[in-house]
Amino acid sequence: AQKITQTQPGMFVQEKEAVTLDCTYDTSDPSYGLFWYKQPSSGEMIFLIYQGSYDQQNATEGRYSLNFQKARKSANLVISASQLGDSAMYFCAMRLTSGTYKYIFGTGTRLKVLA
């Protein structure tokens, strides 16, 4: 069964420091995509970064990078130089690329950046 696991319900990080949010996934499909979203208190889900299962290099988008370890089935999000505006819920999601339009989400991690 496909599943996304985020084991950290909440995290604190000091402003300007880096933080890693954990995500593990489970699928037997060889082709899939992994996404990270940010959800501020306003409710809207904001796309951050994408990693394909066949991508050789870890994805990076500005201060966001994805530490993709395929053998361990993990796709951790690293936020460098944390800012107060990074305080939000963060969701890891997986999409199978075998023709389905379904996305599977984790339970999320609430990140609080401290001044």
Place this chain on the structure above:
Amino acid sequence: ETGVTQTPRHLVMGMTNKKSLKCEQHLGHNAMYWYKQSAKKPLELMFVYNFKEQTENNSVPSRFSPECPNSSHLFLHLHTLQPEDSALYLCASLPGGSTDTQYFGPGTRLTVL
């Protein structure tokens, strides 16, 4: 207008009421989604429409009735809801490529009394 919009943003209804949630996107996307987000639970996929055709119904109770008249509009009709249906209902659209991300609306916060 850009992005995905949802109306209303907040809704309070009694268990005997009938109401509808609306989602609209003018991004030219082919697929549209309804999700339910409850506290401390993963986003629950409810329905998926692709080119106006329903492709997923994730065992959603019949008191939730989706409607997709065209690729730009998606409705969720609500009737005889239960208090446990109180949640944030998110709409999303998808361009269609396998590496594409979904684009989410701001959600409708529903409270069922």
